Amino acid sequence: xxxxxxxxxxxxxxxxPKPKPKQGEALIRVLYAGICNTDIELxxxxxxxxxxxxxxxxxxxxxxxxxxxxxxxxxxxxxxxGKCDLCQKGLERHCPNRTVLGIYKKNxxxxxxxxxxxxxxxxxxxxxxxxxxxxxxxxxxxxxxFDQIKIKKNEQVxxxxxxKLAQLIARALWLRNKNLxxxxxxxxKLNLLAQLGITTLIEKDAQKDVQRFAPQVIxxxxxxxxxxxxxxxxxxxxxxxxxxxxxxxxxxxxxxxxVVDELILxxxxxxDFKKGLALLASKRIKTTELxxxxxxxxxxxxxxxxxxxxxxxxxxxxxx
Numbered sequence: 018x019x020x021x022x023x024x025x026x027x028x029x030x031x032x033x034p035k036p037k038p039k040q041g042e043a044l045i046r047v048l049y050a051g052i053c054n055t056d057i058e059l060x061x062x063x064x065x066x067x068x069x070x071x072x073x074x075x076x077x078x079x080x081x082x083x084x085x086x087x088x089x090x091x092x093x094x095x096x097x098x099g100k101c102d103l104c105q106k107g108l109e110r111h112c113p114n115r116t117v118l119g120i121y122k123k124n125x126x127x128x129x130x131x132x133x134x135x136x137x138x139x140x141x142x143x144x145x146x147x148x149x150x151x152x153x154x155x156x157x158x159x160x161x162x163f164d165q166i167k168i169k170k171n172e173q174v175x176x177x178x179x180x181k182l183a184q185l186i187a188r189a190l191w192l193r194n195k196n197l198x199x200x201x202x203x204x205x206k207l208n209l210l211a212q213l214g215i216t217t218l219i220e221k222d223a224q225k226d227v228q229r230f231a232p233q234v235i236x237x238x239x240x241x242x243x244x245x246x247x248x249x250x251x252x253x254x255x256x257x258x259x260x261x262x263x264x265x266x267x268x269x270x271x272x273x274x275x276v277v278d279e280l281i282l283x284x285x286x287x288x289d290f291k292k293g294l295a296l297l298a299s300k301r302i303k304t305t306e307l308x309x310x311x312x313x314x315x316x317x318x319x320x321x322x323x324x325x326x327x328x329x330x331x332x333x334x335x336x337x
Contacts, residue, residue: 020128021317024067026060030317038132043081047336050074050126051151052324054240061265064121071126072119075150081135091153093137093290094118110287129337139290145297151333152304153293159186161288162259168234171196175230177247178238179206181331182261186238188302191215205328209306227251242268249274257281307331
């Protein structure tokens with residue numbers, strides 16, 4: 018099967034044997050897989066990952082339990098041991114023995130086939146298209162914020178970032194709170210949010226007068242350490258800062274400010290796929306305008322080049 022293989026920060030197209038599902042797993046033919054900012058960070062050395070990257074996908078079950086055969090699915094990316102204390106407490110996403118699809122010790126979705134435990138699979142309703150289903154994983158990660166902190170209807174929220182994940186967070190938050198400002202670097206991307214009625218600002222303009230903001234919640238989703246620096250400039254005493262970015266390089270922050278201003282830092286990662294699927298099925302969030310390109314897996318170099326362009330949002334690989 019065709020796969021993209023990452024090793025020593027270099028991505029190549031390889032022909033590998035089709036994976037064999039273990040007991041409790043399903044073999045899934047990957048239809049489409051999205052390129053995430055985490056995939057780009059993996060190329061820079063994040064997690065020191067070698068193997069097949071990719072974790073945002075939609076596919077069809079080809080081997081597994083009878084009731085799943087031929088079904089269109091998406092899949093949770095954390096593969097837990099199911100035995101440790103954290104797993105027993107329902108915290109499988111934080112299992113110390115876990116592998117993570119396309120990120121840590123588990124070959125991922127940039128391939129014609131992948132395997133996942135059946136318990137990680139979610140059926141995709143007919144009302145959700147293949148290209149919409151690619152967004153289930155990042156949209157679910159966006160919704161995770163609302164499980165972690167309470168955001169009141171009218172309190173000011175600032176999102177820093179205008180890329181793939183920030184766009185989904187902004188759309189989800191806008192359904193709950195209209196006192197929202199999104200700060201970004203790219204007019205074209207911010208315009209997509211402005212068309213929905215969301216207030217947007219270019220970052221350099223926001224930097225000129227940080228005192229005009231009084232956010233109770235700041236969501237950092239830039240994928241760049243400078244986004245966290247700006248978050249700390251904007252925050253008020255006792256503000257909550259939600260961190261959605263992962264970086265290949267270490268980040269320095271002023272912990273004295275965190276202590277003196279009694280800031281609350283919240284790390285936020287994966288979310289509930291059921292909630293992501295339900296929101297997509299409701300059609301209250303549209304994702305087609307966030308697709309910047311679709312490429313066959315053989316054109317992975319063009320796809321990643323496009324994904325790294327400043328104007329790009331979601332770039333998708335057609336895997337089979």
